[in-house]
Amino acid sequence: MSLTNASPSEAARAAKEASHVLATLPEPARNEALTAIHAGLTAAKDDILAANARDLEAARAAADRGHLSPSLVSRLDLGKKGKWEDMLKGVLDVRDLEDPVGKITLRTKLDDGLELTRVTCPIGVLLIIFEARPEVIANIASLAVKSGNAAILKGGKESTESFVAISKAISAALDGTKVPNGAVQLVTTRDVIPQLLDLDRYIDLVIPRGSNELVRYVKSATRIPVLGHADGLCSIFLEQSADPKMAVDVIVDSKTSYPAACNSLETLLVQESALDSLLPPVAEALLARDVVLRCDAKTKAALTASSTLSSSPDLIAKLEDARDADFDTEFLSLTLAVKSVADVGEAVAHVNAHGSKHTDAILTGSPELAERFMAGVDAAGVYWNASTRFADGMRYGFGTEVGISTNKIHSRGPVGLEGLMIYKYKVRGRGHVTADYGEGEGLKRYKHEKLPL
């Protein structure tokens, strides 16, 4: 990894050149580099934690002056229990994943001696813009090396000392390997994001990891494709035939197990015919966990009248009236918008109009309605009788993730190594020319025989 104060365009040009070398390295060379990175970080532990302590000290002082949130300060801390070990283990976990490079995904015999193959290959140069968490840099450098992509990293200023220390260790480690030094670059100069976002000549994909504001800004400021999601407005449709206990369990998990996560529940749609039966125990369980319910008129009336809640004026007093905007809001906190819908068709229409194409679930005892919901909802994840919080690369078994995408092209949902790949078509011939083929007299026909992979 090189640590650069070069101009953004010099850094990007160097990354592009390095990407062409990295793309041709065989798997053992990329894996050896990851082993070296692991060893280098292990050896540099004291220096890195000392640098992190300096970042932390500055951040705490800023927090005391009210310039930084305490939760951000907490995310900076590499010394927290298990964090350093997790970071190191992550490097080896990525190394041990299946090689995503060079997989043959199509083979066709175009004609005798003329064969077409489609082979996975790295995308090229990734620009990764991230905020405070310093361990992300080791994770992303590992993913880049494993997938054969060059990476330009631009981290949040609060972690600069940590980033620089980690970069130095990785850079020294890579020096003894076949991975070119320019393949992973940390850009430490300030205010260069707009310049980087303009370098579509060198940069193939931008991955912003951070707040919704960061992602929205990046998407609006570049012609380079952006992989990520600004919003995670997940919904659950509670259908009348759902199992009542399961409904409570899944909705409580979806809403309360980590309210600030992008895969947490933000809107609960309840079938009108189930307002008196299924909704009250769900509401009671949520209220008991301090969830604020913003209810439309029908759901509020049903809850107020229900035997479950009517004996608890305290709970009823906690119900709030939903405004229209609540159904377009990602609360990222213990607030939930609640609305009644007539049936699965209305639920699908609501989700398609108001959701963020992240993850939406139906709770129902009917396989037919479940399939209809999952076919009709346009989202990266569509679930039946399971918590929305399963939307995660680790939980899906991808080993790791570079993020979750709500894009409609390339990669969608949790994105692992596979999402950092594209393909190329290779044609191997023996001097074949197109003028020999056609419909006319004496011309050859294409064979287009599928070959085994």
Place this chain on the structure above:
Amino acid sequence: MSLTNASPSEAARAAKEASHVLATLPEPARNEALTAIHAGLTAAKDDILAANARDLEAARAAADRGHLSPSLVSRLDLGKKGKWEDMLKGVLDVRDLEDPVGKITLRTKLDDGLELTRVTCPIGVLLIIFEARPEVIANIASLAVKSGNAAILKGGKESTESFVAISKAISAALDGTKVPNGAVQLVTTRDVIPQLLDLDRYIDLVIPRGSNELVRYVKSATRIPVLGHADGLCSIFLEQSADPKMAVDVIVDSKTSYPAACNSLETLLVQESALDSLLPPVAEALLARDVVLRCDAKTKAALTASSTLSSSPDLIAKLEDARDADFDTEFLSLTLAVKSVADVGEAVAHVNAHGSKHTDAILTGSPELAERFMAGVDAAGVYWNASTRFADGMRYGFGTEVGISTNKIHSRGPVGLEGLMIYKYKVRGRGHVTADYGEGEGLKRYKHEKLPL
């Protein structure tokens, strides 16, 4: 298909709503719609050809005044031999392709009763901006219906009468089918392209089909992902061990079989050690077909001194001196830039620095050098001993193509139906919640078992 004078945002909103219905239609319903389109066009032949004749008349008058190129006028003509029949056959060809919707591409058992599947699904709403050729509209409407995507079509003004006549026929045909009317929309109002390109809320992918200028403009003017290519700067590296006759055949086909095509040869790189042996017969064959050769100093000197050409002062007089810009130019005509390089490494570096990532070939007798070239060149197509002009969806056996992409994400190279698909993850559970899983005491572990597709 509806023919709309509605505002662009109304058209796009209607297309989005229709896309949600179209995405859930089973294959037979989509295929029946294509059969109906074929019948409708067949029945409306006289009306459509009469409308086309009016477009043609106006275009010929504009050409006479020098406002339109004669080649554009020729492309407008639906009455040309075979064109109408090809257009109709194309509709049925698309219908008979394998269904790209609902293919399962990953299945994982996350835990007992909790299964993850990845299923292909349509992208959503496509905006297709194209220029004059009126038959394209039938082709694109067919691809959209087959792939389950809604499409907004905006055609060049020279073909308006033809487009309207074809649209009316398709619209009437779709009325008797399950495909909603808003699923294919022709926008005929003028000057709406900037407004359409701003509708990223409704439109998921833009496919510009036309001149380099159109593609460049579209790419610079929208946040919506764009599928296509602005340039097709294809190169061939003639390595010293190439078979001489094969070199002549492949280079002549690549350059002269259709010089205006994006997969035609624009730059010839010749290994320095082969300048006296392999280059002269190639140059002679190209010059005999009126190809203008723009040569760097070394290749010009070799040709001037060669026994093949030195006896023909006429041919030598035709050699031109290359300027640097020639190696970054897509001539789209019978002009070829010619340059000497030391070896395969220099050839790869030249192609990566100057090419357009479309299609590049090596001609060599060495499998090892061929593989090195194909691994090192970052392009959608990398060929060994075959003409660059094979880069085409029909020739690759994709049945049809929506275009050729030089993008580095999603789809690359000739893009068929597969390139119009994305996927969604479906999770089917029995009330599973994430809080039950983890490393601690009493918590469950994920199974992550790969299941057969």
